[in-house]
Amino acid sequence: MNYETRLKAEDGVAVSGDLSGAGDPAPARKSRRRTIIIFALIGLALAIAAYFLMRGDAPAPPAESQLPVVSVLQPGRETVAGQISATGTLAARRELPVGVVGEGGRVLSVPVEQGQWVKQGQVLAVIDRSVQSQQAQSSAAQIQVAQADANLAQANLDRALQLVERGFISKADVDRLTATRDAAAARVRVSQAQYRELQARNARLNIVAPAAGLVLMRNVEPGQTVGGGSAPLFSIAKGGEMELMAKLGEGDLAKISAGVAAEVTPVGTDRVFAGQVWQVEPTIDPTNRQGTARVSLAYAPELRPGGFASVVIKSGTVVAPVLPESAIMSDEKGDYVFIVNKDDKVVRRTVKQGAVTAQGIIVAEGLNGTERVILRAGGFVNPGETVKPVKPRS
Incomplete structure (x- = not known):
């Protein structure tokens, strides 16, 4: 131990x-x-x-360098001229149909063509007047006969007045000779009136321009027989003035009045013609709920009656955000834009488009101008997605 x-x-x-x-x-x-x-x-x-x-399968937040980069713009609010865009048909402002005024006849010649300018009273078509000329000559001869009878009646009355003082002719004979003289003078006036009537009828045989203007239609040829009551043979734009008959909805019609400026662009040309609204028709078509604003235009070869054209009518000023066309998208739900909120997330915003101006498209509803609106990358991002907003280079 x-x-x-x-x-x-x-x-x-x-x-x-x-x-x-x-x-x-x-x-x-x-x-x-x-x-x-x-x-x-x-x-x-x-x-x-x-x-x-x-945490499950939630992905880790992407690094800032991996976020989609989008260009954004704060549009603010601009004062722009209000505009109403529409389409319509070109026409002569005052179209004058010209037809047969007299009894008509066979057409001898047509000295004018479509597109030609004519003066007031200028002959458009010459009608054969050979028979009417003979009638006029006969009427002129009747004047001479009546005048001879009137001269004889006056001479007889003068001699009777000299003899009545000597008592060779009674007062009754003088009265009878005076009546004969008056009747002969009346026949002279009747013959003269008939002659002037024939001259007026013959003058109406030729078809003449009722006013100066541009010949739009020619519907007659030499050798053709025409008569009163037939369809118009010519159509003339008085003074060559044209107009655009623009179709507008009731709301747009209420915004304009006679005298406002307008710009017309015919189909097939890039040229813009200045005009002004000269009449807003007082009626509305009950089938389509549209009315007509008539825009007066000076003559130009590109303005062809019957043609189609677009028009932009000024309608005062508007204070609203203005965006480029690339920023506004559309689908079955309507027009919309993508904006970036304070957390840099994408949000869809429904908007209502206004007029298209030289600065861009007016946003009538949906924006107050302080939002950051995605300009061009809207089709590649989704609502709720985090992005990296940048301002576009000026």
């Missing part, structure tokens, strides 16, 4: 075996500390794993 065994025995504890070093507490404390650290690390790992498991 060694010293350690004896010591424990004295304390009432039986210890057997080699106990050298077993009584030192330092190794036991180190072992416990190591165990605690291992369990702490395992718990931390489990906590991290649980965190990611709770």
Whole structure:
């Protein structure tokens, strides 16, 4: 029995075996500390794993360099001239149909063509008047006969007046000769009136221009027989003045009045013609709920009656945001734009388009001008997507 065994025995504890070093507490404390650290690390790992498991499959937010870059514009509010766009048909402002005024006859010649300018009273078609000329000559001869009878009646009356003083002719004979003289003078006037009537009829045989203007239609040829009541043979634009008959809705008609300026562009040409509204018709077509604004135009070869043209009519001023055409999109739900909110996320905004101006498209409803509107990348982003907005280069 060694010293350690004896010591424990004295304390009432039986210890057997080699106990050298077993009584030192330092190794036991180190072992416990190591165990605690291992369990702490395992718990931390489990906590991290649980965190990611709770997040599910949510992707990590993209880096700023990976965000879509979009150009944005704050349009503000601009004062622009209000405009109403419409389409319509070109026509002569005052179209004069010209037909047969007299009894008509066979056409001898037609000295004018379509597109030719004519003066007031200029002959458009010559009608055969051979028979009428003979009638006029006969009427002129009747005047001479009546005048001869009137001269004879006056001479007889003059002689009777000289003889009545001598008592050779009675007062009754003088009265009879006076009546004969008056009747002869009346027949002279009747013959003269008949002659002038024939002259007027003959003058109406030729078809003449009632006013100066441009010949739009010629519907007669030499050798053709025409008569009163037939369809018009010519059509003349008085003074060559033209107009556009623009079709507008009731709301647009209420915004304009006579005298406002307008710009007309005929189909097939890029030339713009200045005009002004000279009449807003007071009636509305009940079938399509549209009315007509008539825009007067000066003559130009490109303005052909019956042609189609577009018109922009001025309608005061408008204060509203103006956007380029690329910023506004449309689908089955209507017109809309994409804006970027304060969190740099894309938001769809429904808008209502106004008139198209040289500066862009007026946004009548949907924007107040302070929004950041996506200009050109709207078709490549989706609502709710995070983007990187940049201002376009000037």
